[in-house]
Amino acid sequence: MQAWILACAAIPDKQFSTSGTTVPSTMRASIQTVGIIGSGPAGATLASLLAWKGLDVTLFDDGRRPDLIVGESLVPAIVPVLRKLGLEERAAAFSLRKPGVTFTFSPDEQVAFSFQTLAGSPLPPYAYNVPRPAFDRLLDGRADELGVKRARAGAKIERTDGDGLRLSEETLSQAPWLGGRQPDLLVDATGRCRLFARALRIPAETGPRKDVAYFAHYEGFDDPQPRGQVIIGRLARGWCWRIPLRDRLSVGVVTNKEAAAELGGTPAERLEAAIRRDPLLAHAGRDRRRLTGVVTYSNYQLVSERGHGPGWVAAGDAFGFVDPMLSPGMWLALHSAELLAEHLEDLPAYSRRMRRLIKAWMGLIEYFYDGRIFAMYQTGMAFKQKYPGRIAEGIHEFFNHRVACMASGLTTTSRFGRALLRFMSRPAGLRTDPASLAIR
Ligand SMILES: Cc1cc2nc3c(=O)[nH]c(=O)nc-3n(C[C@H](O)[C@H](O)[C@H](O)COP(=O)(O)OP(=O)(O)OC[C@H]3O[C@@H](n4cnc5c(N)ncnc54)[C@H](O)[C@@H]3O)c2cc1C
Known part of the structure; x- marks a missing residue:
């Protein structure tokens, strides 16, 4: 079995140079070659980040680009990643700014969240709605600018001893610059195809909804x-x-x-x-x-029981995917690339953080499915009507702020935010039965 988890130097968390030059070879990691399978948002972003660190990256790209792809509504947390990639302006040129989200939970009731409430936080007070094909091409093009090598191939893999994996001979031959050698690290970024998890028959936890x-x-x-x-x-x-x-x-x-x-x-x-x-x-x-x-x-609620093994790791949807109601998928894909680039030397730490993130989003989304968020809103509105004034207004604004912060990606994993939501949604504190507002 080949060496797999080796140390890599930390890189400063700043924007790429737009000229596409890579960092000097003194910053090269001990993992020299990485093969990433799948050139969707997770794969292309990871390829860019690793190439920028000076690694030798090959993207195995099956070239499948449907005209219509879900994943068009983004959360504010994705904007810092776009800035890091030097892509925000280019993305903004074909996208629409998203100021917030409105939930209509009955024909005459709605709750509107504005990202303006994030002003002064590390996140911008907006996100974007993007046409996916153009957005994916942008991420892909950045990888090319940064010197990522591209093998136009639907990659095939084989099991080695235990939990190991390698590229098939046929796939390896599509990347002649590798000289017939397997990459030091293989990354599964094949989205919901979950190429590695399927090959290794890794079980997954699935959500309750079908x-x-x-x-x-x-x-x-x-x-x-x-x-x-x-x-x-x-x-x-x-x-x-x-x-x-x-x-x-x-x-x-x-x-x-x-x-x-x-x-x-x-x-x-x-x-x-x-x-x-x-x-x-x-x-x-x-x-x-x-x-x-x-x-x-x-079938779009799933998290793999294992996200890494000897010489391989999964990123983006291939690791796990969350119900899309709050639109976290694209950010999770890009952020998993960021986390992995930071934790190449410690894949267990990367997996733990990914799992924690996915679970936190799953937990937040439950509040919307089981009606608690709408019951909290109705309770707050009733309180405001009964006791109009600054205190009721303040409570209302606080609720909107907390939910918007969690749904933007800013505080999704925050213990305080989650404890507060739990506290505010205690049945005893609610005027409406959440079940009557649940999504069936
Ligand atoms: C109904 C629905 C609505 C959604 N809405 C939103 C939303 O509004 N906002 C949001 O942020 N997210 C949304 N998502 C989630 C979002 O689409 C995904 O999280 C995101 O596309 C994941 O990116 P990825 O790079 O991990 O995978 P993908 O985008 O699936 O990319 C995987 C790539 O791998 C390639 N590939 C697969 N197998 C191979 C192989 N063997 N060899 C080479 N290449 C291969 C594929 O062709 C593809 O290009 C939604 C999802 C669903 C199901």
């Missing part, structure tokens, strides 16, 4: 307000998203598989029926025209 999502791009929907605001709506069964992009609106519905079957025979029939049946969606989309086909996604 949902399916249908989505497409439309024109003619009312523009969410303020401009760029993402709308998440509670449906009679499931939930929906409206993500404004520059020239269109991304609309998706998420529902359980049985309810989906009742909506129609094809994905297009199901998406259209879900829009027609929801009063808010139907009204906002009364003049709608669908611009694209309808894409289906299913």
Whole structure:
């Protein structure tokens, strides 16, 4: 078995030079060669970060780039990573600023969170809504600028002794610059394909829901307000998203598989029926025209029981993925790349941090599914009406601030934030039964 976890020097946490030059070879890590499989957001970002550190990086890229990909709404925590990559301005040129998120939890009740509440924190008071193909090309292009080598191949791997893995001979031959030698470290960034976990039959914890999502791009929907605001709506069964992009609106519905079957025979029939049946969606989309086909996604709550082994590690969705209601996936993908670049010498520490992050997001999302967040909001509003004044206003603002901070990625893992949410959502403190506001 080859040597695998070796020390690497720390790099300063600053933006890349836009010229694409790498850091001097004195900063080279003991792991010299890294093979990353999958050139999605996690793989391309990791390739850039490691190439910048001076490592010899090969990206195995199967070239599959669908025109329509979910993952269009980002959280503010992703912006510092874009800045580090030197890409924020370029991303902003084709994206729409996202000022916050509104949750409509009944036809006449909604709670709006503004990222403006982050002003003065390390995060910017906004995020972006991005067309995924352009965003992915941007990340990919950065890896090329930084000297990452690219093997155009759907990579295949083989098991070695125990939990080890290596590239198949055929795949290795697609990267002739490796001279037939296996990379020191292999990274699984194949997204939900989970190439390594499947090869090694690593079990995964899955979430309780068995949902399916249908989505497409439309024109003619009312523009969410303020401009760029993402709308998440509670449906009679499931939930929906409206993500404004520059020239269109991304609309998706998420529902359980049985309810989906009742909506129609094809994905297009199901998406259209879900829009027609929801009063808010139907009204906002009364003049709608669908611009694209309808894409289906299913099974998207999962975390691998192991995220690393001898000579290999997983990043992004290949490590684990969280329900998309709060849009943490793209940030988790890019941040896993950051964490891995920092912890190449300590993969167990990387895995622990990833697991903790994924679990924290899963925990936060539960509050929205089981109705506690909406019950807290209703309780606060009732208090405000009964006792109008500065104290009630302050409590209301505090609630909005705490939730926005957690849902932006700023304090998602904070013990204080989580304890506070637990405390505020005690059944005794709530005026409404959360179950009546749960997402079914
Ligand atoms: C319904 C739904 C809605 C979502 N909405 C959002 C949202 O609004 N905001 C958000 O932030 N996230 C969202 N996500 C999550 C987000 O899409 C993912 O978290 C993100 O794409 C993960 O990036 P990744 O690089 O890990 O994987 P991917 O984007 O899946 O990239 C993996 C890459 O690996 C390649 N590949 C696979 N196998 C091989 C192989 N053998 N050889 C070579 N290449 C290979 C693939 O072609 C692909 O290019 C959503 C997810 C779902 C399911």
